[in-house]
Amino acid sequence: MTDTxxxxxxxxxxxxxxxxxxAGSALPLLGGCASAQPTSSIxxxxxxxxxxxxxxxxxxxxxxxxxxxxxxxxxVEIIGHTGFYRFDxxxxxxxxxxxxxxxxxxxxxxxxxSGWALELAPRVFTSAERSLVVADPSYEACEQVAKRMxxxxxxxxxxxxxxxxxxxxxxxxxxxxxxxxNPNNPTGTITPREAIVSALANKPAGAILLVDEAYIHFSxxxxxxxxxxxxxxxxxxxTFAKLYGMAxxxxxxxxxxxxxxxxxxxxGSDAISVTAAVAAQASIEDEMIVAERRxxxxxxxxxxxxWLQARGIECTVSHTNCFMMDVGRPxxxxxxxxxxxxxxxxxxxxxxPNWVRVSVGTREDMEAFKTAFxxxxxxxxxxxxxxxxxxxRLCTAAALA
Amino acid sequence: MTDTxxxxxxxxxxxxxxxxxxAGSALPLLGGCASAQPTSSIxxxxxxxxxxxxxxxxxxxxxxxxxxxxxxxxxVEIIGHTGFYRFDxxxxxxxxxxxxxxxxxxxxxxxxxSGWALELAPRVFTSAERSLVVADPSYEACEQVAKRMxxxxxxxxxxxxxxxxxxxxxxxxxxxxxxxxNPNNPTGTITPREAIVSALANKPAGAILLVDEAYIHFSxxxxxxxxxxxxxxxxxxxTFAKLYGMAxxxxxxxxxxxxxxxxxxxxGSDAISVTAAVAAQASIEDEMIVAERRxxxxxxxxxxxxWLQARGIECTVSHTNCFMMDVGRPxxxxxxxxxxxxxxxxxxxxxxPNWVRVSVGTREDMEAFKTAFxxxxxxxxxxxxxxxxxxxRLCTAAALA
Numbered sequence: 001m002t003d004t005x006x007x008x009x010x011x012x013x014x015x016x017x018x019x020x021x022x023a024g025s026a027l028p029l030l031g032g033c034a035s036a037q038p039t040s041s042i043x044x045x046x047x048x049x050x051x052x053x054x055x056x057x058x059x060x061x062x063x064x065x066x067x068x069x070x071x072x073x074x075x076v077e078i079i080g081h082t083g084f085y086r087f088d089x090x091x092x093x094x095x096x097x098x099x100x101x102x103x104x105x106x107x108x109x110x111x112x113x114s115g116w117a118l119e120l121a122p123r124v125f126t127s128a129e130r131s132l133v134v135a136d137p138s139y140e141a142c143e144q145v146a147k148r149m150x151x152x153x154x155x156x157x158x159x160x161x162x163x164x165x166x167x168x169x170x171x172x173x174x175x176x177x178x179x180x181x182n183p184n185n186p187t188g189t190i191t192p193r194e195a196i197v198s199a200l201a202n203k204p205a206g207a208i209l210l211v212d213e214a215y216i217h218f219s220x221x222x223x224x225x226x227x228x229x230x231x232x233x234x235x236x237x238x239t240f241a242k243l244y245g246m247a248x249x250x251x252x253x254x255x256x257x258x259x260x261x262x263x264x265x266x267x268g269s270d271a272i273s274v275t276a277a278v279a280a281q282a283s284i285e286d287e288m289i290v291a292e293r294r295x296x297x298x299x300x301x302x303x304x305x306x307w308l309q310a311r312g313i314e315c316t317v318s319h320t321n322c323f324m325m326d327v328g329r330p331x332x333x334x335x336x337x338x339x340x341x342x343x344x345x346x347x348x349x350x351x352x353p354n355w356v357r358v359s360v361g362t363r364e365d366m367e368a369f370k371t372a373f374x375x376x377x378x379x380x381x382x383x384x385x386x387x388x389x390x391x392x393r394l395c396t397a398a399a400l401a
Numbered sequence: 402m403t404d405t406x407x408x409x410x411x412x413x414x415x416x417x418x419x420x421x422x423x424a425g426s427a428l429p430l431l432g433g434c435a436s437a438q439p440t441s442s443i444x445x446x447x448x449x450x451x452x453x454x455x456x457x458x459x460x461x462x463x464x465x466x467x468x469x470x471x472x473x474x475x476x477v478e479i480i481g482h483t484g485f486y487r488f489d490x491x492x493x494x495x496x497x498x499x500x501x502x503x504x505x506x507x508x509x510x511x512x513x514x515s516g517w518a519l520e521l522a523p524r525v526f527t528s529a530e531r532s533l534v535v536a537d538p539s540y541e542a543c544e545q546v547a548k549r550m551x552x553x554x555x556x557x558x559x560x561x562x563x564x565x566x567x568x569x570x571x572x573x574x575x576x577x578x579x580x581x582x583n584p585n586n587p588t589g590t591i592t593p594r595e596a597i598v599s600a601l602a603n604k605p606a607g608a609i610l611l612v613d614e615a616y617i618h619f620s621x622x623x624x625x626x627x628x629x630x631x632x633x634x635x636x637x638x639x640t641f642a643k644l645y646g647m648a649x650x651x652x653x654x655x656x657x658x659x660x661x662x663x664x665x666x667x668x669g670s671d672a673i674s675v676t677a678a679v680a681a682q683a684s685i686e687d688e689m690i691v692a693e694r695r696x697x698x699x700x701x702x703x704x705x706x707x708w709l710q711a712r713g714i715e716c717t718v719s720h721t722n723c724f725m726m727d728v729g730r731p732x733x734x735x736x737x738x739x740x741x742x743x744x745x746x747x748x749x750x751x752x753x754p755n756w757v758r759v760s761v762g763t764r765e766d767m768e769a770f771k772t773a774f775x776x777x778x779x780x781x782x783x784x785x786x787x788x789x790x791x792x793x794r795l796c797t798a799a800a801l802a
Contacts, residue, residue, distance in 0.1 A: 051482045051490065051679070066484030075480045075676075081452045082476070082649035082680075083467030085642075089452065112513040112651060112672060119669040123524075148667050241486075248483035248675035250513060266549050268520040271513060274649035275476075275676050278452070279483075 055342040056368040058359040061185060061215075061322045063245035063293065065362065068286050071246070071279035078278045086274040093277040094270065097253065100284045101225055107257050109269045112276065114214060114239040114252025118142050120267040121235070122177060125208045125260075126151040130176025135164045137324075137349035139185040139212065142177065151176075157351070162189025162316055166199040175207040183215040186349060186357035188318025196224050200231050208260055211236045214252075215320035217243035217290050218297050225255050232258040240276070242321065243293050244283045251276035297321050301360040307370055311377065316355075322346065324355040331356040334376060341372035456743040457769040459760040462586060462616075462723045464646035464694065466763065469687050472647070472680040479679045487675040494678040495671065498654065501685045502626055508658050510670045513677065515615060515640040515653025519543050521668040522636070523578060526609045526661075527552040531577025536565045538725075538750035540586040540613065543578065552577075558752070563590025563717055567600040576608040584616045587750060587758035589719025597625055601632050609661055612637045615653075616721035618644035618691050619698050626656050633659040641677070643722065644694050645684045652677035698722050702761040708771055712778065717756075723747065725756040732757040735777060742773035 057064075067075065078089075090110070098105040111117050118141035126132045132146040136155040146153050154175070156168045164180050178199070182191045200209060213236055216223050225236050239252035251272055254264060283289060297320075305315045305323060314326040327334045331348030334356055338345050346357030360366065458465075468476065479490075491511070499506040512518050519542035527533045533547040537556040547554050555576070557569045565581050579600070583592045597612060604610060614637055617624050626637050640653035652673055655665060684690060698721075706716045706724060715727040728735045732749030736757055739746050747758030761767065 049478075051479055051487070053489070057485065060486055060488075062485050064484055066481060072480050075483070076477065077450075078452055078649070079473050079476045080467060083465055083646040084458065084463050085461055085648045086452070087461075088454070112674065115672055116669065123668075245484040247486045248479070250672065250674040267524075268517065271516055271651065273513065273651040273674055273677065276674065 055344060056361065056365045056372075057344050058361040058365055058369060059344040059346045060247070061242065061346070061357075061359045062247045063243055063297075063321065064365060065293075066245040067249070067279050068245065068283055068289050070282040070286055071244075074278040074282040075275060078275055082274060084274070086277070089274050089281075090270060090272060090277045093281045096281060097284060101255065103225065103228065103255055107228060107255055107261065109254045109256075109261065109265050110272045111252045111254065111269075112272050113241065113250040114212070114237045114254070115141060116268075117235075117237050117252065117254045117264070118212070119145055120264060121179075121208070121210055122146045122149060122151060124263045124267060125177040125210075127176065128152070129174065131172055131174045133169045133172055133175050133178045133207075135169065135179075135181070135184065136351050137184075137186055138164075138179070139181045142179045142210070158184070158187065158189065162187050163195065164191040166191065166195045167202075170199050170203040170207075173204050175204050177208050177210055178203060179210050179212065181212045181214070183219050183221070183318070183320040185215065185320075186322055186324050186346065187316040188215070188320040188323045189316055190219060190221055190319050193222060193224060197227070200227065200234060203233070207233065209234050213237060214239045214242050215322075218294055218321050219319035220294075221319065228255050228257055232256075232260060235260060235264065240280045240283060243290060243297075244280070245293075246276065246279055246283070249273070249276045249279055251280045297360055300363050300366055303363075304358075304360070304366045304369065308373075311374075321360040322357055323360075324352065324357050326355050328354055330354065337376040337379065338369075338372050341375055343369050343372040345369070456745060457762065457766050457773075458745050459762040459766055459770060460745045460747045461648070462643065462747070462758075462760045463648045464644055464698075464722065465766060466694075467646040468650070468680050469646065469684055469690050471683040471687055472645075475679040475683040476676060479676055483675060485675070487678070490675050490682075491671060491673060491678045494682045497682060498685060502656065504626065504629065504656055508629060508656055508662065510655045510657075510662065510666050511673045512653045512655065512670075513673050514642065514651040515613070515638045515655070516542060517669075518636075518638050518653065518655045518665070519613070520546055521665060522580075522609070522611055523547045523550060523552060525664045525668060526611075527577040529553070530575065532573055532575045534570045534573055534576050534579045534608075536570065536580075536582070536585065537752050538585075538587055539565075539580070540582045543580045543611070559585070559588065559590065563588050564596065565592040567592065567596045568603075571600050571604040571608075574605050576605050578609050578611055579604060580611050580613065582613045582615070584620050584622070584719070584721040586616065586721075587723055587725050587747065588717040589616070589721040589724045590717055591620060591622055591720050594623060594625060598628070601628065601635060604634070608634065610635050614638060615640045615643050616723075619695055619722050620720035621695075622720065629656050629658055633657075633661060636661060636665065641681045641684060644691060644698075645681070646694075647677065647680055647684070650674070650677045650680055652681045698761055701764050701767055704764075705759075705761070705767045705770065709774075712775075722761040723758055724761075725753065725758050727756050729755055731755065738777040738780065739770075739773050742776060744770050744773040746770070 094108060094110055095105050098108045122132055122142050122145040126146055128150055131152040131154055132142055133154045133156065134143050136157050143153055154172050156165050159165050162184065169178055180191060180196065183189060196211060203209060211224055213223055228234050228236060235254055235256035237252065237254050241247040301318060308315055308325055316324045331354055335345050335347065346359060348356055495509060495511055496506050499509045523533055523543050523546040527547055529551055532553040532555055533543055534555045534557065535544050537558050544554055555573050557566050560566050563585065570579055581592060581597065584590060601610060612625055614624055629635050629637060636655055636657035638653065638655050642648040642653065702719060702724065709716055709726055717725045732755055736746050736748065747760060749757055
């Protein structure tokens, strides 16, 4: 629908170049049409760069290069229209997204981040009598809501290969919601598609299988969105926060059908920003972004994992932009020591206290990680806690990212 | 905290001017530091202007001039950082906002639009046994949630002067939530502060008084946020979607305290975009925006209301950026006829079927409104429905705006 030609022209115009120099800040650009690669002039630092941070941030599983070029162009152009809700552009994105996914528009709910769906799903599908089933370690958003609600939670350890133990997870007759994060956060490990197909056949009747595919684009796995049409108890979550580089813009969505999706929709829907809508619209129109970013991420990730393994550090078999490493001592101490070197890594999980989650940043980020990690390793066990990243008191989202 | 000096410098630099030419699109700018008024070169249309719409849109109570200059500058600069959640900037905004309001940071919850708070509050504070009390006509977001939940709803007509009838609204012993929109959407009328103070003293014990001040900045009324400290059953909602011109960015907040706010926070909090955070941060740092925009809006509003009254059309006594006009026949027919002239006005309420809500746009918007309205009046009663604005199927938010 959009005139891609004129957008590419915009990029090449001097006006566009100036705008992008600001919009692009000092970050390198990746993804987007190869014929419109930015010139060095476009990469000039933003005036003032007031939002820049000091240090290396590989702690929240973000994609460090941000939105693709065409999404940045759209963001610059939409600013003058943000006084309006622009439901027309949000609906256009909604419809385009459904077509892109090969589903009906009514099968999609947009959210200002898929975290909202994780917040709402336990309220819809669990209760004191209908339990939540989760893997351990995995992303805890649903679990934290369930605990606040008084919903019983069944935690099932990952299998030795890092897959969800779906046979065990489907064996709780009281299950209201079974949460599967695939690839899994924090381990980056895969649960095979056939295990999910089997779970849909064998789960307790009426239990909803919620498959969170926030990280699927980094892997070679096929999404299970195609299974929604034939499985009314399946809901799939995606986000633009990970491979698409739009964490700060907040845009995610649920795909489902029938009564289950209708119940979720009743809790609120489609209230995304127009900034998120136009950036996500541009992102799904970019035919190269997934392949290019997947290749970049896996190259950087595999390099740093090989480096760690050569130093005797065991890592999970990751298919995404994060992995866990076994540091052989309390992970939080190592994270604090890394932070004192300006490298902010992820957190540890209570069941895996000696493992630390590391997000895959740029190649430069991971070189900084190696330098800091080598220094921390040489220091040996830490006697006392050292300075950590600035405390985040209020953002519950931050505590979980 | 922010270096305002360097931002003003940025605006004056040629690089900044180019970026703003795009960011500002074809819209005129209003608000912001008078010494940094944009030059005409900054107002050049955006290349392609692909997001521009044809017609006059005075249907969703938006502020047509969009974010203030410094907010637009911040939006341009943040684009290169949107790959990250930037919880640090969101928390900085949260803390700055609390200081700006004169409350503790723990008394504020941020939302991606105050609509989320309206969606969540009935789920927290009402049930089959604890009713919702609303005025009629008023904004129906809470009421629609309550109906989906099976919560009983008591509707109390506005008083003849357009104020909420808080004596009647506080007389339902089963009330769980009493919703007060002040100034009221759609009428723009005021409920006096003393009536709210009295309601806090006389409402049923345990009932929450939810005062939605989305439109307060357009009026001369004092916010009741200062009453939160001494009233644990009071929650006040604000938004950046109205006077601050950020509807498309989605940013609102709740102010409260104690158990009531904690219950609301349990449903999710602070998941706003970093784009919303930096634009709202710039907006609250702009000391002129409220006075300037209030004056502009009331001037345009009073002019169009005088014009309508001279044509024999009764209007509500509005203190905000919308009003209702009595068109003496089904309002939806008049709205459809106006749309056929390219002027999209608001909707009618079931209890006031012959009244149409009109949002206050720019002076140019309201001249277009006058021209179209005069033409529709001359046509006389409509025989059949005519073309209306493009249908919005999926956005529940759109249906309510």
